[in-house]
Amino acid sequence: MKAIIKDKPGPGLVLKDVNKAKKLGPREVLVKIRRASICGTDVHIFKWDEWSQSRINPPLIVGHEMAGEVVEVGDAVTQVKVGDFVSAETHIPCEHCVQCKTGRMHVCKNLEILGVDRSGVFTEYAVIPETVLWKFSPEIPLDFASVMEPFGNAIHTALVTDLTGKKVLITGAGPIGLMAIQVAKASGASLVISSEVDPLRIEMAKNNGADIVINPIEQDLVKSIYTISPDGVDVLLEMSGNKKALEDGLKCLTMGGIASLLGIFGGNIDLNLDSLVIMRGITIYGITGRKMFETWKIADELLKSKKVDLSKVVTHVLPFEQWEKGFELMLNKQCGKVVLNFD
Numbered sequence: 458m459k460a461i462i463k464d465k466p467g468p469g470l471v472l473k474d475v476n477k478a479k480k481l482g483p484r485e486v487l488v489k490i491r492r493a494s495i496c497g498t499d500v501h502i503f504k505w506d507e508w509s510q511s512r513i514n515p516p517l518i519v520g521h522e523m524a525g526e527v528v529e530v531g532d533a534v535t536q537v538k539v540g541d542f543v544s545a546e547t548h549i550p551c552e553h554c555v556q557c558k559t560g561r562m563h564v565c566k567n568l569e570i571l572g573v574d575r576s577g578v579f580t581e582y583a584v585i586p587e588t589v590l591w592k593f594s595p596e597i598p599l600d601f602a603s604v605m606e607p608f609g610n611a612i613h614t615a616l617v618t619d620l621t622g623k624k625v626l627i628t629g630a631g632p633i634g635l636m637a638i639q640v641a642k643a644s645g646a647s648l649v650i651s652s653e654v655d656p657l658r659i660e661m662a663k664n665n666g667a668d669i670v671i672n673p674i675e676q677d678l679v680k681s682i683y684t685i686s687p688d689g690v691d692v693l694l695e696m697s698g699n700k701k702a703l704e705d706g707l708k709c710l711t712m713g714g715i716a717s718l719l720g721i722f723g724g725n726i727d728l729n730l731d732s733l734v735i736m737r738g739i740t741i742y743g744i745t746g747r748k749m750f751e752t753w754k755i756a757d758e759l760l761k762s763k764k765v766d767l768s769k770v771v772t773h774v775l776p777f778e779q780w781e782k783g784f785e786l787m788l789n790k791q792c793g794k795v796v797l798n799f800d
């Protein structure tokens with residue numbers, strides 16, 4: 458079978474023929490991949506940045522966002538059957554640490570990530586533990602089903618608090634920020650402001666329903682926010698991984714406001730916590746992944762009911778063979794979400 462692989466340390470990826478798994482473990486499932494989407498993490502691995510060098514052990518099949526069909530199940534599998542359509546939670550919990558045992562599998566101590574710590578999904582058939590499979594509703598188009606995983610990031614980050622009647626600032630309108638705009642709108646936020654620096658994504662933020670979009674390069678974000686809302690915003694969703702966006706975003710929060718942080722900064726950043734957070738009574742949530750599986754249930758419902766429309770986020774569905782074009786689009790940020798079609 459064909460697979461997109463990091464075959465050796467260094468930049469780039471290759472498309473190669475590899476052997477299909479011969480024997481499944483008792484709780485493993487063989488999934489015929491139908492769609493897979495490219496995530497920023499895959500781009501990090503492609504580039505072979507510092508993080509990938511410290512984390513990835515080639516050869517490795519990359520990719521983790523997927524939707525596909527169950528074609529074979531291990532002896533002890535009970536949760537899915539052949540023919541089921543599934544997406545996958547890509548954080549694989551150990552199921553026996555204290556977090557897993559107490560209903561917090563998303564912060565499992567022994568977490569393994571698909572396509573990072575173990576063989577991924579940019580291939581024709583992937584082996585995935587049954588624990589992480591999500592049978593998505595048949596109303597959800599295949600092209601969007603692989604995007605349920607990053608969509609879950611948007612949901613998990615946005616819904617740390619009730620957004621009804623709240624003013625929300627979302628810094629960064631990459632694919633996840635765009636989806637968060639729609640989640641905030643669907644949740645009854647009274648005002649959704651997006652900040653973004655890239656022209657294409659500024660347009661996409663508007664198209665995804667942001668009431669106001671601010672480009673912090675052209676306009677001072679903090680001044681603009683306090684002009685729009687003299688009390689600041691109630692909630693900050695940080696989805697850029699940019700230090701200045703976080704710092705200004707915190708300044709935009711009303712006293713006692715809430716910050717939910719998803720963006721990855723890739724190293725130390727220095728902030729004046731005394732004045733930005735402590736003396737202003739700000740609550741900060743760190744978000745990793747999705748809650749298993751309450752986030753998935755919400756994702757499913759929002760897509761099934763069409764409260765969120767991912768056609769405004771998925772800009773490209775490419776045949777799998779054009780994966781290089783997909784990575785190029787991602788590298789240049791000339792896209793929303795890029796989905797690879799394996800059919």
Ligand code: NAD
Nearest residue numbers: 629630631632633652653655697698699702720721745746
């Ligand atoms: P992305 O890189 O496509 O989007 C980030 C966006 O922020 C870009 O459009 C960029 O132009 C914009 N940006 C950069 N500087 C800005 C600034 N100063 N102000 C406003 N916008 C600015 O990433 P994505 O896939 O949408 O993911 C969002 C973030 O979440 C990334 O940092 C990613 O690494 C992180 N992430 C975290 C988790 C987690 O579990 N915590 C999971 C997935 C992704």
Ligand code: ZN
Nearest residue numbers: 551554557565
């Ligand atoms: Zn665990």
